[in-house]
Amino acid sequence: MSSSAAGREYQPKTSVGKITNFVDTRVGGSAMVKEFGRKIFPDHWTFMFGEVALYSFVILLLSGTFLTFFFDPSMAETHYDGSYVPLRGIEMSVAYSSSLDISFDIRGGLFMRQVHHWSALLFVAAVSVHMLRVFFTGAFRKPRELNWVIGGVLLILAMAAGFTGYSLPDDLLSGNGLRIIDGVIKSIPVVGTYISFFLFGGEFPGTEIIPRLYVLHILLIPALILLLIAIHLFLVVVHKHTQFPGPGRTNDNVVGFPVGPVYAAKAGGFFFIVFGVVAAISAAFTINPIWNYGPYDPSPVSAGTQPDWYIGWVDGALRLMPGIIAGFPFEWEIPFPWGVNTLSLNVLLPALVPAGIVFTMLFAWPWIEAWVTKDRRERHLLDRPRNAPTRTGVGVAGVVFYCVMWAAASSDLIATHFMVSLNDVTYWLRALFFIGPVIGFIVARRIALALQRKDREIVLHGRETGRIVRLPHGEFIEVHEPVDEYKRYKLTTFDSPQVLPAQADVNGHITKGEKRRAWASRFFFEDRVAPVTPAELEEAHSHGHHGEVANEHDKASISSH
Amino acid sequence: MADHSHGSPEQTGTVAKPGQGGVQKFQDPGLPPHRPRLADTDPRAEKRAERQVGVLFLVSIFGTVLFFFGYFAIPLDQTIGTLRLQNLLLGLGTAFAMLGIGVGIVHWAKTLMPDHEISEDRHEIRPEADRADAEKIVGDILEESGIKRRPLIRNTLLGASILAIFPAIAIFRDLGPLPGDVLRQTMWDEGVRLTRDPSGTPIKASDVTIGSAFHVIPEGLNESEHKLEEKAKAVVLLMRLKPESLNPSPGREDWGFEGIVAYSKICTHVGCPVALYEQQTHHLLCPCHQSTFDLTQECKVIFGPAVRPLPQLPISVDDEGYLVATSDFQEPVGPSYWERG
Numbered sequence: 001m002s003s004s005a006a007g008r009e010y011q012p013k014t015s016v017g018k019i020t021n022f023v024d025t026r027v028g029g030s031a032m033v034k035e036f037g038r039k040i041f042p043d044h045w046t047f048m049f050g051e052v053a054l055y056s057f058v059i060l061l062l063s064g065t066f067l068t069f070f071f072d073p074s075m076a077e078t079h080y081d082g083s084y085v086p087l088r089g090i091e092m093s094v095a096y097s098s099s100l101d102i103s104f105d106i107r108g109g110l111f112m113r114q115v116h117h118w119s120a121l122l123f124v125a126a127v128s129v130h131m132l133r134v135f136f137t138g139a140f141r142k143p144r145e146l147n148w149v150i151g152g153v154l155l156i157l158a159m160a161a162g163f164t165g166y167s168l169p170d171d172l173l174s175g176n177g178l179r180i181i182d183g184v185i186k187s188i189p190v191v192g193t194y195i196s197f198f199l200f201g202g203e204f205p206g207t208e209i210i211p212r213l214y215v216l217h218i219l220l221i222p223a224l225i226l227l228l229i230a231i232h233l234f235l236v237v238v239h240k241h242t243q244f245p246g247p248g249r250t251n252d253n254v255v256g257f258p259v260g261p262v263y264a265a266k267a268g269g270f271f272f273i274v275f276g277v278v279a280a281i282s283a284a285f286t287i288n289p290i291w292n293y294g295p296y297d298p299s300p301v302s303a304g305t306q307p308d309w310y311i312g313w314v315d316g317a318l319r320l321m322p323g324i325i326a327g328f329p330f331e332w333e334i335p336f337p338w339g340v341n342t343l344s345l346n347v348l349l350p351a352l353v354p355a356g357i358v359f360t361m362l363f364a365w366p367w368i369e370a371w372v373t374k375d376r377r378e379r380h381l382l383d384r385p386r387n388a389p390t391r392t393g394v395g396v397a398g399v400v401f402y403c404v405m406w407a408a409a410s411s412d413l414i415a416t417h418f419m420v421s422l423n424d425v426t427y428w429l430r431a432l433f434f435i436g437p438v439i440g441f442i443v444a445r446r447i448a449l450a451l452q453r454k455d456r457e458i459v460l461h462g463r464e465t466g467r468i469v470r471l472p473h474g475e476f477i478e479v480h481e482p483v484d485e486y487k488r489y490k491l492t493t494f495d496s497p498q499v500l501p502a503q504a505d506v507n508g509h510i511t512k513g514e515k516r517r518a519w520a521s522r523f524f525f526e527d528r529v530a531p532v533t534p535a536e537l538e539e540a541h542s543h544g545h546h547g548e549v550a551n552e553h554d555k556a557s558i559s560s561h
Numbered sequence: 562m563a564d565h566s567h568g569s570p571e572q573t574g575t576v577a578k579p580g581q582g583g584v585q586k587f588q589d590p591g592l593p594p595h596r597p598r599l600a601d602t603d604p605r606a607e608k609r610a611e612r613q614v615g616v617l618f619l620v621s622i623f624g625t626v627l628f629f630f631g632y633f634a635i636p637l638d639q640t641i642g643t644l645r646l647q648n649l650l651l652g653l654g655t656a657f658a659m660l661g662i663g664v665g666i667v668h669w670a671k672t673l674m675p676d677h678e679i680s681e682d683r684h685e686i687r688p689e690a691d692r693a694d695a696e697k698i699v700g701d702i703l704e705e706s707g708i709k710r711r712p713l714i715r716n717t718l719l720g721a722s723i724l725a726i727f728p729a730i731a732i733f734r735d736l737g738p739l740p741g742d743v744l745r746q747t748m749w750d751e752g753v754r755l756t757r758d759p760s761g762t763p764i765k766a767s768d769v770t771i772g773s774a775f776h777v778i779p780e781g782l783n784e785s786e787h788k789l790e791e792k793a794k795a796v797v798l799l800m801r802l803k804p805e806s807l808n809p810s811p812g813r814e815d816w817g818f819e820g821i822v823a824y825s826k827i828c829t830h831v832g833c834p835v836a837l838y839e840q841q842t843h844h845l846l847c848p849c850h851q852s853t854f855d856l857t858q859e860c861k862v863i864f865g866p867a868v869r870p871l872p873q874l875p876i877s878v879d880d881e882g883y884l885v886a887t888s889d890f891q892e893p894v895g896p897s898y899w900e901r902g
Contacts, residue, residue: 180832
């Protein structure tokens, strides 16, 4: 903007200056360049998962646009006359037929389908791993709680996008997936049958469902994802990135590389790398060969039908649920004054409860942790997972819970591949569904505590060098080398909250809620390995007992060897 | 050295005691000293890195050429083999084109662009004062609108707004018809012949030998207007067992014919086809969620998430020896629903 008040316009001298001046005097933006051009982004390999998610979404938009030009979501009946001989003349829907055309008769169509499907899988995977990274490092803490929630919603939307897309080709596999959804919807009390009829436009399968899923898949869900990604990234800019603690890295600064040119090059280049990897996978590994399955027909189904991996855990929960336990059926026929109604808990419980637990815990976790610690400060420094043993344990328990259900979705393949009884696989997985998370929690927390103690050892006694030295008086020792001050700072600078006992309120009462919080605090922080303090290090050195840093006298003899 | 591997942890100082930690901290030594890379000190290494980046970009150009080679030079001849080859070339071409650019730029950034980290201060997201001002402004807006002083306006607006949402939901009413009782009825009826799926040819009782299983649809299904919807309810599995291994309950003795029995193929769990028949054990297994039904016990559930047995289709033979249904199913087939009763 011209500074007419100063009476003198800014005169650019370089060509870059002339161009930016032209743009800036018309649309503004030099303030933005000033703000963002050299904005600092910290570097850590775990920060790339979010980038992978973003880039695979861009790839999804690109390949999806291509597919949209050729795909026809109609469920009208047609007879296939394309170039794939085994299906010629077979009656099928236009949707399936155009999916076959994309695969066989449009050059590059098969490749685009593969890119689209693989990047969809990568998208959900990257979102999931990104969320695990955020969880295990505590990056969800104030001020980032809302962005964590947005991330959770994005995960749900990613699964919804995946499922609606999976159903579109109208092949046998996707039709069976829809049939399962139909059965699950019908199990909802009171309104289930109506929702099913409204969704399918009548009885299953009808001729409406694919066009409707198409609208959701190409319009509504991507628009929502795009909107939430925009808010997500906007908040990342507002908050600035988190960083791991270390020398020079504090809660009040950001240490890293400036956007221009280093970070832009690294992140921008990484987009091409993600695209390249997806393309390489798509070139070599066929996914969803719909021509093998044939058109949807309610009668046939292939053995070993598998959902896409991100839906697997819900399907697995459906498999794990027993219909009848010891003669007690999980389907109730409830007599009402107007007649008998059926409540199908064998479907409703596994479809809702595990997902409900996972997502409730996920969304509530930032507030649960803030409640337990009473910590309302802004947190920009990450935790190494070992330094938050209870959180790490809870996270691992969640992962185990998820993975048991996920494995259950392939129980039949586990049985056939390992030549074991299908029923036994299910019995074991049912047991693991309850026990697995508990074991996962205990083991992960113990490992985290053990790793913390290892860190203490390293700081106090130095690094084991593997050099065995014989001292002049005949004793053998292994030389330990003290860590340098940077490494030492890294290993000793972390938050180690202590148990916060119940606090009385202003009236001197200890409320029930506060007692519960104190219990939770004990559960979280009772087992604790404190970081080494300078005094402790001093003491460890002055002990003079062998095995640590060799004392001056010995050092002389060691160096002479 | 060995002091941490024997003795109790309390004595070795590896477990914190009350009052330890948190009080004293190590001094922050600041950012570690910057170590120059090879390319920073050795002009030859710098040149080499430059060439490497250039070669990577050339790889990308090669990839694009490979893509067009696959696109134009491989004519599709209706075999999967050439399609796979074309797919491979398109994919590898794209992979090289993308990876060449991507790896090249990242390599450029890592070897030639500045590699010293910079520290930038965080600022408050919003100053305290702004927040107070905003609160006051919102308060003023609410005050001037008078919404606090006029509960009648507030409450009626609230009620009207909540109600006004419902038309948005109601407008979707025409998405589908009401269920009515269509889920209770299938195409089966007295005298409807059992025919093979998918050909639709009728089945004679004499065709059904012991141990065999047929996938069955009602006669006329292939000509019906809503074929898939009808089929999703009407498909049936037909098997013949030794009559003595069947244990029909009272009133169902005449639902089979000389050991031939017909059961709905739609799983009572969520509706997948129960497609796997184990001849030896007479078990029917649903491949989707592994519900297992025992044919010798009227398809009672013996494993898995289903609760209800598969509905049986009462059958008989007509005077030409073809298998026919004697009525529709006596209960709704497929997954349970609220109104099922």
